[in-house]
Amino acid sequence: MSKRYQVSFEIAGPAAIFTRPDTGAGFVSYPAPTYSALRGMFDCVAFWKSAYIQPVRVEVCNPIQFQRYATNYGGPLRKGNQVAGGSSYQLYATILIDVCYKVHGVVAESVAAPGNNNHLHALQELFERRLKQGRFYRTPCLGWSEFVPNYFGPLRETTHAREDIELSVPSMLRGVFDRESAGAYGPTFDQDVRIQRGVLSFAQ
Numbered sequence: 001m002s003k004r005y006q007v008s009f010e011i012a013g014p015a016a017i018f019t020r021p022d023t024g025a026g027f028v029s030y031p032a033p034t035y036s037a038l039r040g041m042f043d044c045v046a047f048w049k050s051a052y053i054q055p056v057r058v059e060v061c062n063p064i065q066f067q068r069y070a071t072n073y074g075g076p077l078r079k080g081n082q083v084a085g086g087s088s089y090q091l092y093a094t095i096l097i098d099v100c101y102k103v104h105g106v107v108a109e110s111v112a113a114p115g116n117n118n119h120l121h122a123l124q125e126l127f128e129r130r131l132k133q134g135r136f137y138r139t140p141c142l143g144w145s146e147f148v149p150n151y152f153g154p155l156r157e158t159t160h161a162r163e164d165i166e167l168s169v170p171s172m173l174r175g176v177f178d179r180e181s182a183g184a185y186g187p188t189f190d191q192d193v194r195i196q197r198g199v200l201s202f203a204q
Helices: 035-045 119-133
Strands: 006-016 051-060 066-073 089-109 151-153 167-177 185-196 199-201
Touching: 006 035, 006 119, 035 051, 035 089, 035 119, 035 167, 051 119, 089 119
Parallel strands: none
Antiparallel strands: 006 089, 006 151, 051 089, 051 199, 066 089, 167 185, 185 199
């Protein structure tokens, strides 16, 4: 199975956040999606027990714009949750607005294929079919679940990488778990990540 089975999608929306873990309670987004965020987007469309889709690169198609954002939090960590009438509180964040990304990936093996089947090709076909049909296992989002996209589908000819974007991120979260599949908690980071001519490539 030396052939590379490639897949792509495009996602756009009014708001996004890909949180830097070093910002604590003051949520601040990276300037572009993380590897793990893109893995999650691929999995929203199609996944396989013995294979997964590995993000290879992302094209940033809109200017990078940050904006302050506040939302009411009423989740399980709010003060007084154990008692009826526990109060909500506001979360403040620095998010991205008006985002658009073209995401490219390649199907990779997590365990040996059952029965020596070509599970890489099968996952590629499943992904492309479901993406075209607009059928997803769960609703894709741009970071937080409230940031739903206004477009999620095949690549469009009208969008292109912003070649004027040149950025360097000293350290960027790669993954939350120590393995691509069925892993334990163990965050990993990529160092000196560069967005060149609007393209962020992930080390293999």
